[in-house]
Amino acid sequence: KHLEKFAESSPEDYLWCTHPAAALAMSEESCDVVVVGAGLSGFSAAHLLKKRQEQWKVLVLEGKGRVGGRTLTQHLPAAHGEDMWDMGGQWVSSSQTHVMELIRELGLEVSRQFTEGKKIHHMGGANAKIRTYTSSIPSFSFLALLDFIQFLWKIERLCKTVSVEDPMTTPNAQQLDSMTLQSFMDRHIWTTGKPPALKQAVDRSGGTQQLSERLAEQVGKHSVRLGSAVTAIWQNEDHVEVKTATSTINCKAVIVTCPPHMADWSPCVVVNPLPYWSLSQHSNDIRMAFWKRKGFSGEIVARPSEDCPFGVTFDATSHQGSAALVGFIAGAQGSSWNSRELVERKDAVIASLVKYLGLEAASYIHYEEKDWSKEEYSGGCPVNVMVPGMLTYYHAGLRKPCGRALSPPFSTSRIYWAGTETATQWCGYLSGAVQAGQRAAVEVLAAECPSVLSESELQKVRADMNRAPQALQHLTGVSSHRASHFRLFLYLAVMVLTVGSVLWLVPEYGQY
Structure with a gap:
């Protein structure tokens, strides 16, 4: 059906598709790296690989009939066309x-x-008053506002104790992992006013899908194959076999960017697929x-x-x-x-x-x-989520390349993981997808041609692969301690100003 969709495309666009003749017989070919998924994370990985190793042959395989993954820009009717x-x-x-x-x-x-x-705020049910506000957060009562500030303070302090790379080194990690955000809020928020949502x-x-489209142009459209869903990945001692419905591709390494719940494992690595929001x-x-x-x-x-x-x-x-x-x-x-x-x-x-x-x-x-x-090959949006307790058992498998724990006979990892779910910054967002793709690309380069990486990049990869709990203490040293004192002072100043403003002015409410 992907071929039918692109049958009337221009010759340039048609290069993105698997040619109909390929379906007549299984083909076999070789390349340096295969990237599974033509979304933002996959193209970020492929783009960095080509920047550092221009002579490498990098193939991007995508099951859908388009690039972009969980970004999609559509042409829709408007007032003027x-x-x-x-x-x-x-x-x-x-x-x-x-x-x-x-x-x-x-x-x-x-x-x-x-x-x-x-802005309109209507959180109390059908019969609740419809309120308006013009600030960045809704108008709360005095007590609710103080409650909200202290909750943010607690979250900020908690964040300082968490290692995003190895969260299970966090104090009380299992207890925190057993809680939902709602149960954490119920425990630490005393008033009934709802805290506002955050936004960018x-x-x-021009649309976010063009990020993937521009990266595809730089990687090379001849290297992007749509309608080419990967059916199996086999890791051997010296290479990886990637199978689609029409071909077998032998390569040095594979970067998989598909959502975790879309992958089947043999032998089982992650016992239960992650649910989607x-x-x-x-x-x-x-x-x-x-x-x-x-x-x-x-x-x-x-x-x-x-x-x-x-x-x-x-x-x-x-x-x-x-x-x-x-x-x-x-x-x-x-x-x-x-x-x-x-x-x-x-x-x-x-x-x-x-x-x-x-x-x-x-x-x-x-x-x-x-x-x-x-959506085919996505199965949900924006991101996989872990139910309470899952992080304790399965977090280590989200980013860790396959093969390291299998040696002998394997001497190195050859299957790497990207996608926004594996990000350590802005997980679930576009920026997380970029970060995860670039991180996976650096891991591949560190294993296959470390000479193209800087010493700091190599040290970062080694630290990620052999992380010790002391790393968190090193990161949260004196400078972080001083920063926490500054933020404490800032929060107290904001609280004093807020109390003064509330006492001086009556909160402005409106109703449509």
Whole structure:
């Protein structure tokens, strides 16, 4: 079906597909490295490999008929023809250094997320008051605000004790692993006000899928094979065999970037597949951004219910100025709503937008949904999640290359792992995908041609492979201790200013 999809493509695009003649007989070929998955993590790995070893032959194999993985930019109807919107990962932030550096390297631009105006907060159920606020967080009562500040303080202190590379060295690691975020909040938050969600403040122009498309151009389209799902990977003493439906590829190393729950193991490495966070995304294209004219930002935070499918919406006005709102249907409520018909979800979404923003929301041009749980070779979005207790037993297998524990006869690892689930920074985000792909590429280079790496890169790889608990103590030395004192002073100053502001001003509430 991938071949049919691309049968009418231009010759240049057709190079991305497996040629029909290849299906007539199994072929065998060789290359240096195979990357499984043509998403952002896979292309980040392939790109770095080609930068350091230009003469290497690197093949990127993808089961889908497109590149981009969990990013997808679609052309949709707009007020003045068509425009582009992201239906997958789409936000980046200045603190996400890996993806921001990649954006700069590729010569792409970012556009700032529109947040000006009143935001809507409706978390108490159908009969609760609909409130508005203009700050970065909703208006809480005095006690709830103090509670929220002390909770952030506890989280910050806890973060200082955690090694993201080896989290089980954290004090009370098993106890923390046995808790959900909700149970942790229930234990440490005393008031009933809900803490706000965090968001990234920077959007990107032209869609996030173009990150993978630009990287594919630099790696070489002839090295990218769509419709080429990997069916098996066999590691021998001196090479790896990668099998697809039409070919067997022999290589020095393989980097696997597919979501962990999509991989089958023999012998079993991870006993239970990781569950996915179910998420559907909807986009409403509207003739004009009426919410801006009415003083709203387009941001709505609501408790999903039988009447309202989404939990949050944002302004998604395109770089070309086409007005749109984007929302997310996720979690348990998402599972309930996803079992219903499209027209029922659409009617409920529009009715909720009318309730929060006004009758103008009913005059939309187009409604589009993307259910990532039904996406082939992804099986969900945005990221695999571990249920309580899983980290204790399976975290070590997420990033550790295969083969090291199998010697003899294997002398080195030849199967490496990437994907945003394996990231140690911004896990689950675009930046995490970039970091994980680059880290896996460096691991391959360290094993196959260490001379192209700097001494610091080699030391980092050795530390990752042979990490001792003392490494955490080294990282959190005197400088971190001084930083914690500074942050304590900062939190106390913020608390004093907050108390003074609350006593001086009455919190501003509004109702639509």
